[in-house]
Amino acid sequence: MSKISGAESHIMEALWTRGPLTAEEIVQTVGPAQDWGEATVKTLINRLLKKKALKSERAGGRALYHPLVTREEYVTGESQGLLDRLFGGQIAPLVAHYARHRALSADEVARLKTLIAKLEADDE
Template sequence: MKKGPKISEAEWEIMKIVWTNKFCTSRQITEAIEKNTEWKPKTVKTLINRLVGKNVLGYKEDGRKYIYYPLIEEAECIKEANQSFLSRVYDGAIKKMLVSFIKENDLSKDDIEELKRILDERE
């Protein structure tokens, strides 16, 4: 599997906005991020530039504005983050991770039924 770029927690926040909106200016990203953080516009622009440098975000010029768009699908980044987490925390052992999550979290009856269905499909 091809390794994707490592995206920091802060960069994830930027990407969530871009994945949701598909195309955004830095002003739109800043306005959206200010609803949940106290980040300054300069911080947001730094994160955007890092994502451009990692080839996660692309951009096109529109007059004096830059329009940013994702170069990597959200699902691809999630898959990479899941693999990284699994390797780092559970030594790659998915069974250990699943058992830990199931024991430590409350599952509804619907959650349990869905898990059973997924496992039955995998047999």
């Protein structure tokens, strides 16, 4: 599957959140927030169909669009791409970057410690 663009991700987010939708429902959901007209939304839907990120099926004489990519698959791919491009695929430099340039809340630090403890326990 080809990479989902930032604009296309808005279409996918609507489908992940609300389930299968018609083109008109996608236009109503995404269009106003992005200041997109019907033609723009339909162009993005067609791109996603070509990329095999969506499928279309007829229901009641109208096309109903379903995501073929889960949100988790998308997030995993995007996250790995970010790690590869900016941090050589390494997680520790990413966390260190954020820790240096953005104050971590006590809750975030606690969650990171819990995650690390869980990862260490899983390795044993």
